[in-house]
């Protein structure tokens with residue numbers, strides 16, 4: 610048994626060394642070139658840009674934006690705003706930029722994402738990264754659909770277990786310790802499975818995906834296979850229920 614502890618400690622010491630990076634990376638947000646740092650709890654090595662503080666998900670969004678130019682000339686709402694993404698949006702010259710959060714200071718609007726005080730169809734783009742795993746996602750997604758204009762887009766990211774067909778959630782797991790054990794963080798309410806696409810599509814969004822693939826993963830320090838979910842509200846407004854059903858079937862068959 611002592612031997613296994615010794616082995617485990619050996620890996621721990623290697624991880625400490627790797628915490629300061631091994632390979633040079635490139636940050637598409639700030640242009641930094643060099644090693645990334647470790648971040649988070651549980652600690653993940655080699656993911657944190659020392660210049661702008663971007664993480665894997667922020668860099669993936671920046672790469673998606675390079676191709677799709679989400680924000681240029683648009684009215685943008687940003688939930689739980691991260692500095693790195695805030696800079697990305699502002700550099701793209703949006704028409705307007707509004708930040709929102711229920712708890713964070715220094716935001717433009719104090720908003721509960723499950724019951725927004727924002728009028729219908731107020732924004733072209735809504736950004737919502739790593740929020741939906743904390744809240745009642747069905748209520749939140751319906752609200753986000755309501756405030757996105759027809760032809761507009763919700764950009765969503767969250768932890769997802771692609772090996773699971775269905776999202777795992779259990780309201781009886783409510784203590785901080787239970788949530789850490791079952792959902793990976795003390796304030797998470799679920800681990801999404803592949804059905805996250807259906808949950809996003811429920812109010813009428815058409816869901817597209819931008820995936821972290823090579824050679825971008827190695828070059829920019831991304832999480833392999835991570836997804837940006839690009840949820841488009843159809844330009845004609847509400848989809849017919851038959852149309853929604855058809856879209857859901859297509860998503861489920863993927």
Ligand SMILES: [Zn+2]
Nearest residue numbers: 636639658661
């Ligand atoms: Zn950076």
